[in-house]
Amino acid sequence: MTSRITKWPGVELGRKEIETGKVTSVRYRPDAKFAWSAGEAMSRFLAELQEGRMIARTCNGCERVLFPPRMFCEECFRPTDAWVYVRDTGTIETYSISYLDTDARRITEPILVGVVSVDGASPKMGVMHYFGEMTKDEVRIGMRVKAKWKPREERVGSVLDIEYFRPLREGEG
Amino acid sequence: MRKVAVVGAGMTLFRRRLQETGKELSFEAARMALDQAGIEINEVDAVIHGTAPDAFDGVHMKGEYLADGSGGARKRYMRVFTGGGTGVFSAIAGWWHVASGLADVALVVNEEKMSSCQPHPQSVFAYIWDPILDRPLKPNLVWIFAMEMNRYMTVHKIPYEDIARVAVKNKRNAVGHPCAQLADANITLDDVVNSEMMAWPVRRLDISPPSDGAAAVVLASEDVVRKRKMKEHAAWIKGVGWCIDSTMWTDRDLYFPEYVARAANMAYRQAKIDDPRKQIDFAEPYDPFDYKELHHLEGLGLADKGKAGLMTREGVTERDGDFPVCPSGGLMGVGNPIAATLGIKIGELYWQLTGQSGKRQIPNEVRTGVCQAWGDLMQFGSVMVMGT
Numbered sequence: 001m002t003s004r005i006t007k008w009p010g011v012e013l014g015r016k017e018i019e020t021g022k023v024t025s026v027r028y029r030p031d032a033k034f035a036w037s038a039g040e041a042m043s044r045f046l047a048e049l050q051e052g053r054m055i056a057r058t059c060n061g062c063e064r065v066l067f068p069p070r071m072f073c074e075e076c077f078r079p080t081d082a083w084v085y086v087r088d089t090g091t092i093e094t095y096s097i098s099y100l101d102t103d104a105r106r107i108t109e110p111i112l113v114g115v116v117s118v119d120g121a122s123p124k125m126g127v128m129h130y131f132g133e134m135t136k137d138e139v140r141i142g143m144r145v146k147a148k149w150k151p152r153e154e155r156v157g158s159v160l161d162i163e164y165f166r167p168l169r170e171g172e173g
Numbered sequence: 174m175r176k177v178a179v180v181g182a183g184m185t186l187f188r189r190r191l192q193e194t195g196k197e198l199s200f201e202a203a204r205m206a207l208d209q210a211g212i213e214i215n216e217v218d219a220v221i222h223g224t225a226p227d228a229f230d231g232v233h234m235k236g237e238y239l240a241d242g243s244g245g246a247r248k249r250y251m252r253v254f255t256g257g258g259t260g261v262f263s264a265i266a267g268w269w270h271v272a273s274g275l276a277d278v279a280l281v282v283n284e285e286k287m288s289s290c291q292p293h294p295q296s297v298f299a300y301i302w303d304p305i306l307d308r309p310l311k312p313n314l315v316w317i318f319a320m321e322m323n324r325y326m327t328v329h330k331i332p333y334e335d336i337a338r339v340a341v342k343n344k345r346n347a348v349g350h351p352c353a354q355l356a357d358a359n360i361t362l363d364d365v366v367n368s369e370m371m372a373w374p375v376r377r378l379d380i381s382p383p384s385d386g387a388a389a390v391v392l393a394s395e396d397v398v399r400k401r402k403m404k405e406h407a408a409w410i411k412g413v414g415w416c417i418d419s420t421m422w423t424d425r426d427l428y429f430p431e432y433v434a435r436a437a438n439m440a441y442r443q444a445k446i447d448d449p450r451k452q453i454d455f456a457e458p459y460d461p462f463d464y465k466e467l468h469h470l471e472g473l474g475l476a477d478k479g480k481a482g483l484m485t486r487e488g489v490t491e492r493d494g495d496f497p498v499c500p501s502g503g504l505m506g507v508g509n510p511i512a513a514t515l516g517i518k519i520g521e522l523y524w525q526l527t528g529q530s531g532k533r534q535i536p537n538e539v540r541t542g543v544c545q546a547w548g549d550l551m552q553f554g555s556v557m558v559m560g561t
Binding site: 004005008009010011012014015017018023030034036046066067068074094095098099101102104110113114115124126127128129130136141159160 | 187190209231299305309312315327373419426529
């Protein structure tokens with residue numbers, strides 16, 4: 001490889017050469033807008049979030065409580081069977097302390113984000129969400145947490161109807 | 174099924190920005206692979222193109238857009254895409270064209286041009302997430318790696334330094350690679366450990382960079398290898414495997430890549446490998462982040478669960494160690510033009526097995542190697558075993 005090829009193709013550019021127009025380039029900004037129908041399972045899920053509840057689907061094939069809910073079980077490949085409420089408490093399965101925002105821009109106040117497995121669903125089944133009312137030094141895997149719901153009038157049927165998950169207090173859950 | 178060999182490989186430089194278009198890069202890599210193989214384009218029966226999300230280029234139907242550059246015009250042509258897994262999966266697609274007898278010679282070309290997306294390709298990674306469950310939270314792609322790395326570290330109690338050592342090893346290995354973007358002969362563990370915190374536990378030097386680049390390999394049937402007397406520069410594909418897990422990634426324990434294990438088992442069965450640690454001499458697992466090399470070594474059955482970091486610490490995975498891992502320098506050192514990592518996974522296996530790796534050649538004789546790529550939403554694994 002190295003011995004037979006002496007010149008490797010490719011001309012490197014710096015950021016400046018693009019930005020200052022030193023290199024010929026063509027620009028375009030796409031204008032794409034979408035409206036997703038939420039579908040059977042997610043429509044009910046979002047409606048329940050607006051009511052301050054979380055809901056799952058049961059599968060009689062594998063006897064799992066599937067959360068987030070879906071109308072078919074991907075393992076048994078059959079329709080799921082019934083709606084069942086799960087609790088708004090759970091356990092932190094993993095997390096990150098992010099100093100990057102959504103566009104990879106640096107931020108100084110870190111975002112605490114992770115996966116919560118939800119009580120009442122089958123083991124390890126949960127959602128990604130933010131964590132609050134805890135510091136970056138307090139958050140840990142295995143921590144018991146509870147949803148912090150937005151006030152009823154501010155809920156719109158979105159995962160953001162939960163502001164974040166906060167530490168479970170003594171006597172709760 | 175017929176026996177299939179890799180008989181030539183080519184690649185371009187991997188850089189944050191390259192002047193050439195995707196088509197031009199594809200052509201350069203494809204032309205080099207054909208020249209190395211001693212094959213002309215009119216002898217190629219089928220062309221397989223691998224390239225990742227359309228949004229990087231801002232051109233939908235990227236396969237069609239890039240067809241001319243990869244030699245696909247007026248030929249049996251297809252594009253494959255399994256996210257980062259494309260780096261190995263497109264070669265698997267090439268393999269089945271030839272193994273099935275539908276083609277005698279197949280050309281596999283992978284391209285990625287991430288620099289077109291302004292100001293940073295990160296912004297279009299947002300579109301890989303579930304629009305209802307994940308996207309309202311405005312996730313950054315680094316988050317999922319951070320969450321997976323944290324789960325992996327915590328379950329096995331792996332010290333961060335054991336993971337950071339992979340970055341040091343691979344960036345040093347890349348010094349021998351003529352196409353490398355981030356080779357660093359002098360990098361130390363302290364450099365990685367003290368680099369900027371991006372999303373704990375992921376630091377800047379734990380991450381491979383976005384890159385532009387292209388790579389290609391030529392695959393030929395056993396008949397072609399014999400008739401054209403290519404045996405001297407042929408490496409044989411012994412086994413292939415692939416597997417995708419559920420998209421419901423928040424329903425899985427992220428500490429272990431089950432889908433990689435399933436893909437590896439499929440490939441090992443075909444390659445008649447029942448003890449991979451004894452029967453395989455070196456590996457090129459997918460390493461877009463340093464912890465992924467360890468995670469994937471465990472998925473590939475090349476290390477016990479939670480023990481891959483020890484192999485790195487003890488020097489086993491160095492190029493001159495007992496079991497070299499990422500002798501190319503990997504994505505961490507050579508760069509991460511997603512699908513074009515074909516050149517440092519399939520390409521490196523080919524060059525190592527045919528003794529053409531130059532400064533990167535593993536000093537011990539190598540007869541069997543395994544490479545693997547990983548993609549989609551932390552759910553897809555593609556594996557290929559190659560041998561002399």
